[in-house]
Amino acid sequence: MAKKVSRAKQREALAAAAAAVQVPERCDVVVVGGGAAGLVAAVCAAEAGASVVVFERELECGRKILATGNGRCNFAHENLDAGRYNDPQFVRGVCGPADAWLADVLAFWRGCGMAWVSDSGRLYPMSLQAASVRNLLLARARRAGVVLACGREAASLGELPRAAATVIACGGGAELVGGLGLEARPFSPVLCPVAARPVDAGFDLAAVDGRRARAHAALLRGGREVFAEDGEVLFRSWGLSGIVMFDFSRRVEAGDVIRLDLTCGMGAEKLAGLVPEGVLDPQVARALGKDALARAAALDFRVEGLAETNKAQVKRGGLLASQFDPATLGACERPGLFACGEALDVDADCGGFNLAWAWKSGIVAGSAAAEYALLARKDKN
Ligand SMILES: Cc1cc2nc3c(=O)[nH]c(=O)nc-3n(C[C@H](O)[C@H](O)[C@H](O)COP(=O)(O)OP(=O)(O)OC[C@H]3O[C@@H](n4cnc5c(N)ncnc54)[C@H](O)[C@@H]3O)c2cc1C
Structure with missing residues (x-):
């Protein structure tokens, strides 16, 4: 019978693995937050040819994904109706028409090697295990060469490796969001009783x-x-x-x-x-x-x-969408700064809509950040 490893031992092993990661002093793209949106942004940036570091304050990336959908991860919905979000116009601008948005999200997950099933329109990994979603995402990030710098909390942008582009993906409620010099709506919990x-x-x-x-x-x-x-x-x-x-x-x-x-x-x-x-x-x-x-x-x-x-599932609030270009999720007044996921003031109903936003906004911000950084690199050479 396999021996059960205690939580303390698991934490010890994670801390040792995190400490062993060498964080480069500079890279093309730095992503703050290794959650759902940040990991997808990192994958897309790295697969576009950028060198990428993810700064994550927890000892491992994507921990929250494990708790989603009661451990099954309702990762998207068959009908990605922008009307289920607080800011349908912005969400439509970023994600495009519902069919194309769903196709992009599913292509990403197909590219991770994942199959899925529908339960009344709610999409789950075929394994019905949130761990599959998290592990496939981490595996793809590692394959793409992303450096996962866990156990490192960024209190300000000044603490990060020098990078041409920064992606803010630190989720709802993160203090960093308030200190960026951009307008943000105060966070408040939603999706609760x-x-x-x-x-x-x-x-x-x-x-x-x-x-x-x-x-x-x-x-x-x-x-x-x-x-x-x-x-x-x-x-x-x-x-x-x-x-x-x-x-x-x-x-x-x-x-x-x-x-x-x-x-x-x-x-x-x-x-x-x-x-x-x-x-x-x-x-x-x-x-x-x-x-x-x-x-x-x-x-x-x-x-x-x-x-x-x-225990609320989502924090409403965050960086005001009006400050970001929906085509790139770049901050209009801060070239090189991008944001995705719950760090932006976007929230939605239950049913896979919040994760569908995290994935797609991660794709948009990560791809655009890579394009920006690679252009900057080319200009320098
Ligand atoms: C119990 C639960 C169940 C849910 N179930 C579903 C579901 O089934 N379907 C669905 O669509 N949505 C679900 N959600 C919502 C969904 O999980 C979120 O919308 C999604 O995780 C948001 O992704 P994100 O990457 O923007 O933020 P997060 O997943 O919160 O990731 C942000 C990351 O940034 C890190 N971080 C924060 N600040 C810093 C800092 N200063 N420096 C470094 N790192 C930092 C955090 O540790 C975290 O790992 C659920 C949420 C919960 C809590």
Whole structure:
């Protein structure tokens, strides 16, 4: 039987491997952040002929990828609809039409040797293992000659190897983003549960804590519907969770009402003759009590705010998109500076949209950074 290596030993080995990496004093392109976007940018820059160093503060690159999609990595979506992002115009400008964008992302992953499967439009590696995605990306980066300088946090651009081009790929919430002299929107967590209280005091959330239900969910502001989505909702004693609510977390304001239709729009005719336990989770049916089916069709919750924000999947905010050329992701006023991924003020719904942005923006920024650096090298010679 294979011997299990302790976490401490694993860390020790990673620290030793990181310390052994020789970081060159100069290179063509330096990438700050070895996450999803930074690794793809590094691969594209190196495959275009640039010498590339990735600065990563963790002891290994791409750690977050391992946690994505509950360990399965929902790496893209079949329908890359720019409307699922906070800034559709900028995203369209960078990524192009949905079909071409998807084709670029899939060609990149095919080029890593990966096959994929679709689950209702959400794309996963065929292995259903996020580790496949991370490991294939690292292998391709190493093959392309990228130097992965892990365990090295860049507090400022001045600490990096001298390079003609720099790609900022340090993700959401990174302090470096605020110190670049560019305008940035403060980071705030999204894609997390919603703290909410039932409007009907007779419905006790604690009694259904941990229960799931399929629902049509609508977000009401001042009595008007501003967003709606169908899917699974998870009841918590303090509010609502599940993928649908993660998407709601990008849109809710305190005081809004979330209306759940646990009958998914069946209507009185289809519900006639059915009993609550034939339609609803028995525990939810019990908590609803008398007239459970009628109450289940319009169950209102008053939003108090967001919950479990420390586990949020994405940080909204970052470098304002208006400062970047969508064709290259180069900073308009700072030649040689590029950005990609969550470091830019771009966020999206659940479903593979955030990673699809990370990959494609990494391709654009990495390729353009290499072109810029190689031109600079040619001009010098
Ligand atoms: C639990 C979880 C599950 C998710 N599941 C999905 C999913 O299934 N599908 C999907 O589309 N999206 C998912 N996401 C979102 C997705 O992971 C992110 O959108 C994506 O990782 C962003 O990529 P990035 O490279 O921009 O940032 P990151 O992945 O955050 O990478 C940034 C890197 O920069 C490093 N760094 C930061 N500051 C510095 C510095 N000063 N110096 C050096 N290095 C630095 C960080 O250590 C990090 O490795 C999930 C997120 C989480 C947390």
